[in-house]
Amino acid sequence: MDDLVTLGGLVTSMALVAVAAAISLWRRLGLERQIVWAAARALTQLLLVGAALTLIIDPGQPLVWSWLWVAAMVLYAGDVARRRAPEVPRIMPLAIAAFGCAAVVTLGVLFGTGVFPLEGRTLVPIAGMMVGNSMTATVLGARRLVEELRDKRDEVEARLALGQPGRRAAVPYVRSALRSALLPQIETTKATGLVFLPGAMTGLILAGVPPVQAVLVQAVVMFLILASVTTTAVVVALGLVRRLFTADHRLLALPRPAESAA
């Protein structure tokens, strides 16, 4: 396939970054340096990733390199979750475990049943989409659950005082947190094709794949994301409940974000 975007094309497209920076200057937003820095950083990261992926997903390379790449993505996503949700105690190992569970479910179905062939070029991008989308839901769900249990502590303790075990006392708040984590993904899924054209499909069409084939791939990706988002959110929520209640069914002290950052 001929190069879809030439070096000249890439340089020309940078004019769009200049547009964003110019708007910032015009409206005195003070964001122009950040815009340029973000664009430069993204480009560098993408070039590095592109170079690494070229090596890793080469058909001649053993698949273990792709699996290692996936493991590194999961670890990095766990660290991102920790930084984005500092008020959630020990979220990193929990998020990593949740991504692991989601990987078993989703990659197991897609590769185990032969929906996609298990190769570096399929494994790495599919796992990337799974982890990337799940991370947002993980952070959202975990933050919401801690917020619910902290803000409704009186209600939670009233349930504990009636003799309910911690896990049962947490049920209404887990439900609420899970709904918060999952609804955005469900809404996105509903709007797909009408409001926006999703990334995988757009990329494939731009790369010259027939639209129907691109749509089929996108549908599989959407189902993958739904399953992975749901799995990670539920694993993190249930794991958090185990951590936030003591063995003798007391709710731990949950500091507010400002306090936990202090």
Place this chain on the structure above:
Amino acid sequence: MDERRAEEDAFTFDEVVVELGGQRALDGLSARVPAQGVTALFGPSGSGKSTLLRLCNRLEVPTAGRVLFFGDDVADLDPLRLRRRVGMVFQRPTPFPGTVRDNLLTAAPAAGRADLERALERSALEGPWLDRDATVLSGGEAQRVCMARTLVAEPEVLLLDEPSSALDEEATAVLERAVRDLARQGITAVWVTHDPDQVRRVADRVLRIAGGRCVSEPPSPAPVDQEKGSPNG
């Protein structure tokens, strides 16, 4: 409550220390709460009386010292069973979403209609309350629904953590009468308050708490109240 049990102490606090967030909430407190009547835990804000109350159903645990419930160390008791025997009403009413019936069934899923109505009556709520939305009640009504929710599980002890602090005078009087009636029926009541008038109205015995310790005597002796029908402790 049988006679032998009535003469025992419901709770014994033995040199109890509680540290919360690096602060000493209780500092070697020793005290006894008799099984009969209403015991008031009286003291200023921050004196440690709510912490003391929360030790009774293990919502809090001592850093040092022991809490005994009818002679048994609460650390050795199953916390879920203990909490069904030692009910608690909180400072702010905490009705759960749903009807009054839903709220009561949360505490006692197997309770029949008669059990639910009896719990409501004991909380001074007579009439058709069961199908009302528990989240739209007045403060006093919601607090009594919370008390009924606790009572439907038939606890031996009722802990009350400043339950009238958000209520008006009338609602407070209704709640106080309801708790006095429960004490007459044999339920041990432990009432946290910082209001000396309330102590005089409801308490058979007063434990004055100051600086995380139990000070021996109340600020003014609680008079023997014929209407209370229980001896002063």
